[in-house]
Amino acid sequence: MGAMADRLEASLPALAGTREFGTWMVSEQKRVFLLCRRMLQDTGEADSATQDTFLKAWQALNQPDSKSLDDPGKWLTRIAVNTCLDRLRSRRWQLWRRRPQPEDEAAILQLAQATDPNAEDQAFARQIRQRLDGAVGKLSLRQRAVFSLRHYEDRSLAEIAEILNLDVGTVKVHLFRAMEKLREELHDLYVRDREEHETPGRN
Amino acid sequence: MKHRDETDFENWLREQTRSLGEPEVSQDFLAAQRRNIYRRIGEPRRQLWALRWALSAAMLLVLAGGFAFERLHKTAPAISDEQLFSDLSDMEQRAEPKAIQPMHGLFEE
Numbered sequence A: 001m002g003a004m005a006d007r008l009e010a011s012l013p014a015l016a017g018t019r020e021f022g023t024w025m026v027s028e029q030k031r032v033f034l035l036c037r038r039m040l041q042d043t044g045e046a047d048s049a050t051q052d053t054f055l056k057a058w059q060a061l062n063q064p065d066s067k068s069l070d071d072p073g074k075w076l077t078r079i080a081v082n083t084c085l086d087r088l089r090s091r092r093w094q095l096w097r098r099r100p101q102p103e104d105e106a107a108i109l110q111l112a113q114a115t116d117p118n119a120e121d122q123a124f125a126r127q128i129r130q131r132l133d134g135a136v137g138k139l140s141l142r143q144r145a146v147f148s149l150r151h152y153e154d155r156s157l158a159e160i161a162e163i164l165n166l167d168v169g170t171v172k173v174h175l176f177r178a179m180e181k182l183r184e185e186l187h188d189l190y191v192r193d194r195e196e197h198e199t200p201g202r203n
Numbered sequence B: 001m002k003h004r005d006e007t008d009f010e011n012w013l014r015e016q017t018r019s020l021g022e023p024e025v026s027q028d029f030l031a032a033q034r035r036n037i038y039r040r041i042g043e044p045r046r047q048l049w050a051l052r053w054a055l056s057a058a059m060l061l062v063l064a065g066g067f068a069f070e071r072l073h074k075t076a077p078a079i080s081d082e083q084l085f086s087d088l089s090d091m092e093q094r095a096e097p098k099a100i101q102p103m104h105g106l107f108e109e
Helices: A003-008 A018-040 A043-061 A072-091 A102-108 A119-136 A141-152 A157-164 A168-185 A187-198 B002-019 B027-041 B044-074 B081-093 B098-107
Strands: none
Touching: A018 A043, A018 A072, A018 A141, A018 B027, A043 A072, A043 B027, A072 A141, A072 A157, A119 A141, A119 A168, A119 A187, A119 B002, A141 A157, A141 A168, A141 B002, A157 A168, A168 A187, A168 B002, A187 B002
16 A cells, blocks of 8 residues: 555655656556546546546656655545546536446456455455445545545545545544445345354354 | 444444455556556647647637638628619608608607
8 A cells, every 4th residue: 555655755856757657656556546446436437547647646746846745655645536536526427428347347357365265255245345336336526535545545534634635524524424324335234244243153 | 332333334344345355456457557657648748739739720710610601791682783773762862861750750840
């Protein structure tokens, strides 16, 4: 999660070289793409958004008045989130938008081998992920951004506030409402899983 | 109590999604994406030039269209010689312009 970029402790001008930028891009690319994919829920659009993100980063790095940054990873995340929010806003008017094909998605994204060997748990987790994707699509733009950063990127509330240019209180409210909506959407799965785990004799 | 439920749900959700691990993204896809980024990094100036040309062409087209439209509507309507002579004689016979005629009403008793 931007660990390499954090370790680099790079300043913007230091990343402005093509080779340094290339190395940094390789280390951040997958994270940025998955963040965009989670926010946009469309692999093709996430691909474009990731490209836009790195293009914007490159252009900013090559500005003559570019300033030093403590955390390039966070800076890049902010660009990515804003790019996705812009796309989500403009999507409202795109009635002709092509829906992503499941086979296209499958060719690009494969679920990693799970650490849990239990196939039943695996299938259940997949079901949750599928339902979660649908439920996240129902969240507002800000709620979606806050949830993605918190849940998948493990960002602190303060970091999320900084990335989204909001105050911590507002982030808390967005997160609370997002969790409330998700809980409503996934209630049946949650209850089923709790009951199964509370039933004695289950492995 | 409600707060505990919410925290439990959040933890449960995190636990479930983590059990699947992070999706793997195809290396070919990432490489193609990088190539596209590098291609686009080299493009902005060309794009700007293309935009300038497109704007200039669009402006020219609008100007030419406007000019043609104006010319089309400015041409005098064709009237026959007979109509012209009849209009002229009409004007000659009328002593004063029509616009003045209502003024007479003010002074007539």
